[in-house]
Amino acid sequence: MAAPGASRSASDNEAWWKSAVVYQIYVRSFADTDGDGIGDLPGIVEHLDYLQELGIDVIWLSPVYRSPQEDNGYDVSDYRDVDPLFGTLEDLDRLLAAVHLRGMRLIMDLVVNHTSSQHPWFLASRCSRESATSEWYFWRDARPGTVPGEPGSEPNNWGASFGGSAWEWVPERGQYYLHLFAPSQPDLNWDNPDTREAVFTMMDWWLDRGIDGFRMDVINFISKDPLLPDAPLNRDGYGDGMPYFSHGPQIHAYLAEMKRRVFDPRPGTYLTVGEMPGVTPEQARELTDQEHGHLNMVFQYEHVALDADGDKWTRRPMSVNDLRDTLARWQTALGDTGWNSLYWNNHDQPRVVSRYGNDTTYWRESATALATVLHLHRGTPYVYQGEEIGMTNAGFAGIDDFRDIESLDHYRTAVGTHREDPSVALDALRRQSRDNARTPMQWSAAPGAGFTTGSPWIGVNPNHSWLNVATQRGVRTSIYEFYRALIALRHRLPVVVDGSFAAIETGRDQIYAFRRHLGNAALTVYANLSDLPVSVDRDDRVDRDLVLANYPGSRRDPDRLEPWEVRVYLR
Ligand code: GLC
Numbered sequence: 001m002a003a004p005g006a007s008r009s010a011s012d013n014e015a016w017w018k019s020a021v022v023y024q025i026y027v028r029s030f031a032d033t034d035g036d037g038i039g040d041l042p043g044i045v046e047h048l049d050y051l052q053e054l055g056i057d058v059i060w061l062s063p064v065y066r067s068p069q070e071d072n073g074y075d076v077s078d079y080r081d082v083d084p085l086f087g088t089l090e091d092l093d094r095l096l097a098a099v100h101l102r103g104m105r106l107i108m109d110l111v112v113n114h115t116s117s118q119h120p121w122f123l124a125s126r127c128s129r130e131s132a133t134s135e136w137y138f139w140r141d142a143r144p145g146t147v148p149g150e151p152g153s154e155p156n157n158w159g160a161s162f163g164g165s166a167w168e169w170v171p172e173r174g175q176y177y178l179h180l181f182a183p184s185q186p187d188l189n190w191d192n193p194d195t196r197e198a199v200f201t202m203m204d205w206w207l208d209r210g211i212d213g214f215r216m217d218v219i220n221f222i223s224k225d226p227l228l229p230d231a232p233l234n235r236d237g238y239g240d241g242m243p244y245f246s247h248g249p250q251i252h253a254y255l256a257e258m259k260r261r262v263f264d265p266r267p268g269t270y271l272t273v274g275e276m277p278g279v280t281p282e283q284a285r286e287l288t289d290q291e292h293g294h295l296n297m298v299f300q301y302e303h304v305a306l307d308a309d310g311d312k313w314t315r316r317p318m319s320v321n322d323l324r325d326t327l328a329r330w331q332t333a334l335g336d337t338g339w340n341s342l343y344w345n346n347h348d349q350p351r352v353v354s355r356y357g358n359d360t361t362y363w364r365e366s367a368t369a370l371a372t373v374l375h376l377h378r379g380t381p382y383v384y385q386g387e388e389i390g391m392t393n394a395g396f397a398g399i400d401d402f403r404d405i406e407s408l409d410h411y412r413t414a415v416g417t418h419r420e421d422p423s424v425a426l427d428a429l430r431r432q433s434r435d436n437a438r439t440p441m442q443w444s445a446a447p448g449a450g451f452t453t454g455s456p457w458i459g460v461n462p463n464h465s466w467l468n469v470a471t472q473r474g475v476r477t478s479i480y481e482f483y484r485a486l487i488a489l490r491h492r493l494p495v496v497v498d499g500s501f502a503a504i505e506t507g508r509d510q511i512y513a514f515r516r517h518l519g520n521a522a523l524t525v526y527a528n529l530s531d532l533p534v535s536v537d538r539d540d541r542v543d544r545d546l547v548l549a550n551y552p553g554s555r556r557d558p559d560r561l562e563p564w565e566v567r568v569y570l571r
Contacts, residue, residue: 015290016057016269017213017296018380018497018498019057019490019497020057020105020271021055021056021381021382022058022060022107022271022380022381022383023051023060023382023384023385024060024382024383024385025044025059025060025061025385026039026062026347026437026438027043027044027073027086028072028457029385029438029451029458030044030440030441031043031044031047031443032448032452032454032456033046035454036454037452037455038085038457039086039440039441039451039452040085040087040091041082041086041087041091041092041094042087042091044059044061044095045094045095048098048099048104052102052104054388054480054487055483055488055491056104056383056487057104058105058107058213059099059106060109060215060382061107061108062109063076063109063217064082064086065078066078066083066084067116068118070116070185071162071181071185071405072404073109074109074181074185075114075115075116075117075182075184076111076115076119077115077118077119077120078119078120080202080205093209096210096211105271106212107211107212107214107271107273108211108213109214110203110214110216110217111217112217113180113218113222114180114181114185114187114188115185115186115188116185117183117185118184121133121137122136125177126170126172126177127172127173128173129173133194135189135192135194136188136189136198137177137178137187137188137189138178138186138187138224138228139173139175139177140177140178141155141175141176142155142175142176149169155167155176155228156229156230156241157233157238158178158180158231158240158241158244158245159234159236159237159238159240159241160180160181160182161180161181161182162181162409163236163409164183165238166238166241167179178224180221187221188222190254196257200261203262207262212271213270213271214270214271214272215275216272216273216274216295218276218277219274219275219276219295220251220274220276220279220283220298221245221246221248221277222248222251222254223248223254225248225249226249227244229244231243234311235311242278246276246277246278246279247279247283252294255274255287255294255295256294259294259295271296272295272296273295273298273299274287274298274299275298275299276299276300278301279298279301281329281330281333282333284300284330284333284334284338285333285337287338288334288338288339289337290339293338296339297339297341297379298341299341299346300330300341303323303327304349306318306319306322306323306326307355307356308432312432313428318355320509320510320512320529320530324503324529327373327377327512328501328514331378331379331501332501332503335500336500340378340379341379341380341382342374342379343374343381343382343384344371344374344387345382345383345384345387345437346382346384346437347437347438348434348437349434349436349437350431351391351392351437352367353367353370353390353391354392354436355393355431356529357369358531358563359390359392359393361531362531362563362564363392364390364550365551365562366529366564367387368482368550368564369527369528369564369565371387371483371486372525372548372566373512373525373527373529373566375486375487375489375490376489376525377501377514378499378500378501378516381490384437385441386441387483388483389467389468389469389478389479390467390479391439391461391467392467393431394436394439394459394461395430395461395462395463396430396433398426399411399429401435401458401459402429402435403435403457404433404434404435404438407433407434407435410425410429411425411426411429438458439460439461440452440456440458440461442460442461442463442464442467443470444468444469445464445468445470445471448460449464450470482550486548489548493570494518494521495517495521495522495523496523498518499517499523500517502514504524506526506536506537508535508536510529510530510534511526511527511534512525512527513526513527515542520571521571522542523568523569524539524568524569524570525566526538526567526569527561528562528563528566529564531563532563533560533562533563534560534561535561536559536560536561542569543571544569545569546567546568547568547569548568549565549566549568550564550565550566551565
């Protein structure tokens with residue numbers, strides 16, 4: 001097959017992903033061309049000019065593989081086909097060719113910690129201990145001295161991410177299988193060499209097709225403590241197995257093998273980013289070490305957990321101090337050994353302008369201030385669809401508006417099992433549900449927000465009447481045009497890509513200030529991350545030319561930052 005990516009060569013800048021801006025497309029919610037209310041691959045092709053105009057270098061596609069869609073594609077039943085909901089393999093080839101034609105790149109989501117329970121590997125594995133894939137999943141006997149299949153006889157006490165025990169009983173096999181997420185997402189056994197080889201062969205197949213890399217779903221969960229021991233109990237009464245399944249004993253061996261086996265033999269370089277809940281800065285530095293690491297970068301979770309009190313549904317106010325300390329700590333810890341990924345949003349996180357910003361009074365100001373702080377750190381920034389126009393949380397009215405497996409499970413457990421007041425559970429969902437990120441992309445003020453002419457699979461946010469691409473594109477003061485300028489800054493100034501990082505102590509709690517250095521160039525960011533004005537002492541010897549700001553010039557008093565004002569100086 002003629003690989004649409006064949007035009008890329010090893011002569012491409014080795015570490016091209018360092019100067020890249022990545023745009024995540026949650027396909028189901030991006031653009032629908034066939035009127036079924038679900039986004040599709042041809043819909044992306046229609047909007048490539050838009051992404052190019054924004055300055056995007058790489059597109060990350062959330063999973064489009066064949067899937068029962070219990071977790072919107074993060075449950076794959078065939079890794080080598082496109083789900084008919086989204087189109088065909090030919091549509092994907094067309095998209096890839098169109099992306100490459102524009103000098104952009106495309107990476108796929110790689111979901112290989114688990115498969116769908118409908119994957120042929122699992123269907124065979126569950127039938128018999130003699131099948132070819134018998135050992136491809138984690139099968140264990142019931143706890144000794146218990147009645148198999150009865151509650152309490154699970155092999156260990158771990159809870160699953162989407163509720164209940166992490167074990168499911170299969171009478172045909174007379175054993176339990178492990179699922180860290182839903183029962184429909186059985187965990188693959190990476191300790192089995194045949195399993196690893198099957199994954200690597202599949203990755204080869206995609207790279208041969210011309211894709212430019214992978215975003216690897218919960219990839220730090222692939223090596224588990226072989227004893228799978230009981231763990232201390234969580235609030236929900238199940239054991240928290242994290243210490244035993246995250247960053248397990250073979251994590252380095254498996255990722256090193258993947259790199260050696262899949263990526264090293266190929267000419268050219270690929271973008272690899274591992275999603276890693278719970279990863280520490282020290283682990284991340286080792287994993288992304290530019291000489292000895294296995295991945296280009298990882299997604300860490302610390303800065304998106306600062307408003308969670310124990311679990312994500314219990315809120316505590318985010319403090320700017322914590323945010324600043326966390327971001328700066330990751331910058332310093334990875335230094336020039338590793339490499340950071342930079343994100344506020346993705347398909348699992350509520351919208352940042354509603355969460356850490358102010359989506360009413362200072363909507364534009366806070367969206368642009370948060371964007372600036374993020375993009376001007378050292379690392380590769382990720383823009384999640386709609387972030388570039390300041391899309392907000394959804395404002396869902398009732399439980400019937402939610403679609404996400406995790407959200408629905410939380411509501412059922414909170415209200416059904418723990419007898420929580422439904423309005424309390426709903427409030428938590430409105431704030432933290434993943435569905436906040438999944439409402440349709442707001443292209444225009446049309447009834448389906450320009451996303452669909454049909455009935456959308458999840459409600460469009462009513463604010464699409466004024467908050468949409470059409471009202472912002474070409475408007476100098478819009479969030480969209482600000483993002484364009486911010487991205488252009490990265491492409492224009494080497495200091496944004498390669499500069500070192502140093503936090504600036506201003507003595508003001510609500511200010512985040514930092515400086516990047518490269519040779520004689522110094523880029524300084526002052527951001528007021530609050531609703532109140534604040535004064536700041538700047539250093540005029542370094543802070544010379546104002547290259548980006550989110551308040552119009554007339555209001556600029558050099559030593560005062562308005563609410564959510566951000567300024568970027570260059571020397
Ligand atoms: C990752 C994905 C999330 C999914 C989970 C299980 O965290 O980002 O959407 O539900 O893994 O695959």
